[in-house]
Amino acid sequence: MKCLELMDVSYRYEGSKDYVLKKISASFEAGKVYAIVGESGAGKSTLLSLLSGLDSCKEGTILYNGKNLQEIDRDEYRSKNVGVIFQNYNLLLNSTAVYNITLSMKISGDMASKEQAYALLKNVGIDRETTDRKILKLSGGEQQRVGIARALAHNPDVIIADEPTGNLDEKTEAEILEIFTHLAQEDGKCVIIVTHSDNVSSVGDVVYRIAGGKISTIG
Amino acid sequence: MYVIEHALLNLGKNKGRNILLGVITLAIITATVVAMGIFNTTRVVIEDTRAATMSAIRIQPIGRTQMTGSSQQESAITLEMHQYFAESLYITGADISDSGRGIEAVYYLIHPDMLGAFESDLRGRGLPDAYTVRTDDAAFASLVAPIENLQSLSVAFLIIILVMGAVIMVLVTAVSIRERKYEIGVLRAMGMKKKSVALGLWAEIIVITCICFIIGMGIGAALTQPVTDSILAGQSQAAGPTTLADRINNAPQTEAVTVDVSITFTTSLQIFAISIVLASVAGIISITRITKYEPIKILMERT
Ligand SMILES: Nc1ncnc2c1ncn2[C@@H]1O[C@H](COP(=O)(O)OP(=O)(O)O)[C@@H](O)[C@H]1O
Ligand SMILES: [Mg+2]
Numbered sequence: 001m002k003c004l005e006l007m008d009v010s011y012r013y014e015g016s017k018d019y020v021l022k023k024i025s026a027s028f029e030a031g032k033v034y035a036i037v038g039e040s041g042a043g044k045s046t047l048l049s050l051l052s053g054l055d056s057c058k059e060g061t062i063l064y065n066g067k068n069l070q071e072i073d074r075d076e077y078r079s080k081n082v083g084v085i086f087q088n089y090n091l092l093l094n095s096t097a098v099y100n101i102t103l104s105m106k107i108s109g110d111m112a113s114k115e116q117a118y119a120l121l122k123n124v125g126i127d128r129e130t131t132d133r134k135i136l137k138l139s140g141g142e143q144q145r146v147g148i149a150r151a152l153a154h155n156p157d158v159i160i161a162d163e164p165t166g167n168l169d170e171k172t173e174a175e176i177l178e179i180f181t182h183l184a185q186e187d188g189k190c191v192i193i194v195t196h197s198d199n200v201s202s203v204g205d206v207v208y209r210i211a212g213g214k215i216s217t218i219g
Numbered sequence: 220m221y222v223i224e225h226a227l228l229n230l231g232k233n234k235g236r237n238i239l240l241g242v243i244t245l246a247i248i249t250a251t252v253v254a255m256g257i258f259n260t261t262r263v264v265i266e267d268t269r270a271a272t273m274s275a276i277r278i279q280p281i282g283r284t285q286m287t288g289s290s291q292q293e294s295a296i297t298l299e300m301h302q303y304f305a306e307s308l309y310i311t312g313a314d315i316s317d318s319g320r321g322i323e324a325v326y327y328l329i330h331p332d333m334l335g336a337f338e339s340d341l342r343g344r345g346l347p348d349a350y351t352v353r354t355d356d357a358a359f360a361s362l363v364a365p366i367e368n369l370q371s372l373s374v375a376f377l378i379i380i381l382v383m384g385a386v387i388m389v390l391v392t393a394v395s396i397r398e399r400k401y402e403i404g405v406l407r408a409m410g411m412k413k414k415s416v417a418l419g420l421w422a423e424i425i426v427i428t429c430i431c432f433i434i435g436m437g438i439g440a441a442l443t444q445p446v447t448d449s450i451l452a453g454q455s456q457a458a459g460p461t462t463l464a465d466r467i468n469n470a471p472q473t474e475a476v477t478v479d480v481s482i483t484f485t486t487s488l489q490i491f492a493i494s495i496v497l498a499s500v501a502g503i504i505s506i507t508r509i510t511k512y513e514p515i516k517i518l519m520e521r522t
Binding site: 049054055056075076077078079080084086090091092093094095099103104106107108112150 | 221225228229232233401402404405406407408409410411412413513514515516518
């Protein structure tokens, strides 16, 4: 079943006349892991911000479960339906790890449970002692893991990750990839991962490449 | 609601910034308290002066509205007659002097309402119909003019504080909210609605303002009296010794121009409303400027 669908999507940044994305079409289904590869500056992050409703798609159409993202409440879409793991984490730096998770639950309208938050953090390898420290005082790798836990906190249908394992060692990377494949296969989530790593793209059921503003399937 | 809870938690998380914002807000509120205190004081002084001058009475020949010093007609009332008039029970006393160029006399009523009774009394004592018994308009004008100056001064002071305060608040809030662009971007990215983000930031500003209001009321109330006293002292020196004013001031029932200032409940409410409106306007300007962008733009533009 098509979860997200891009139809003739073009995008250029305000004040720039060059298109980053040129009339691209692609689809993403529930229960699968998608890897998106491409050179630096190809437009991978740009595509993710459109898919995650962080930016608005003014040319072409993006459908989420058949509904045009331009026409639905994108705040609600981000808070309930999609979980984003940012390349630079984008966590609340002055708050604790566990607060970042419970706030995400609250924004989505869920009951916030600290126990659930601790469990999510434990799942990505953050021990109990670290959960109550401010994000500022965590290492890059720890912040990345908190970012992953936060993306899962409100149980979204779509998980979008920009270089989610860039700051992790191989062992942790493997654990995180295990979580992603589990989310797709067991929980039926649609997982979209931008990556440079062959390890990561190897878990993709589908691998898309972005180059020259166009998207193509590999393999 | 979690938005308010989040706002309250934030207050404690950013102590440095909030204290800076608080100190500036406190200064503005304190200045407003003092300005409002002075404004209210001048109003009281003018009312007091009016009450006092309403009690100062002159006898004038009909056809002359203003007493301009000596006059031949008025000298028609003799010194003895004036002294006889001064025995009236409706007055507390009188200043009667003969400068050699004419007699000047001012009578001080026990109460402004007694003008009619005093006049009848004087007619009974032989005051000719060619003379009127009237309040000392010249004295009122000369006494009130400097105080009215003081009042317009205090209004100007209040306006300057409010305008400058508004500008400073807008700038300071803008800077402090710009600093939080990243945080706002993160909240928006997590799906928090513009309205909720704005409500949370506004709630933070309002809590800071309320704390500053309480402290500012205390400091302002303590400062208002000394500031008022020194301004009044400076004012009466600047005005110089006008004979009429001196006479009014020396009159038995006229208070000296010192006023006990107290910040009334109404004044506090006005100051509270002013503080909240200032802080809200400043906050809303900055907040709407930032939240109008797509979340990704807010996040990318962090500097
Ligand atoms: N805010 C922006 N304004 C203008 N151009 C931008 C902005 N962000 C990214 N770009 C440009 O868009 C292109 C794609 O960027 P991005 O999507 O971040 O690439 P990737 O994630 O694939 O490395 C790059 O050429 C980049 O310079
Ligand atoms: Mg990128």
